Amino acid sequence: MKLIIAIVQDRDANKLMKALIKENFKMTKLASSGGFLKSGNTTLMIGVNEEYVDKVITIIGNTCKTREETVVSYSTTEATGIYMPYLSDSKVEVGGATIFTVDVEKYLKV
Template sequence: MKLITAIVNKEDSRAVCHDLLKQKFYVTRLSTTGGFLMAGNMTLLICTEDERVDECIGVISNCCKQRTEIVPGTATMGLGIESAMPMQVTVGGATIMVTNVERFEKL
């Protein structure tokens, strides 16, 4: 058994969960916040058989695409003057970690 931990953008999370459930993967969702943009994420916990790991990652990959967005940023111009300058950042995609599970029970 493997535990797949996937951190996905909140905007992508609904489609990801829908497709994972459709493919008979059981998902636990946790609302999380990213550190850099302080934007909403969803951390998904998926426990599955070893031979289905690539299938699960494929489902996540199909739903989570990277895209660029313009977000407000701040820049210091010296002398304590700050200006809000928009920044272009890449959001979306997924961060996926796969770990071994020694024991799994569904009670």
């Protein structure tokens, strides 16, 4: 048995969970937050037999696409010391999924 841990953006989470449920995969949903943009993430823990790992990863890849977002940066004006937001020219790639697959030594349901 394998445990797939998938970290996805909140905006992709519901669509992913529906796609997994449609294929009869069960999961546990955990709320989490990202590091780089401090945006909301969802962590899904999905326990599957080894032969289904690739199928689950394919569903995740088909559901959680990457996209570009403009970064909002903050600067301090010298005269007032006030933080002012401004749109920078830099764009970052967000979305997709971070996936970990680990061996499960023992599985119990009590």
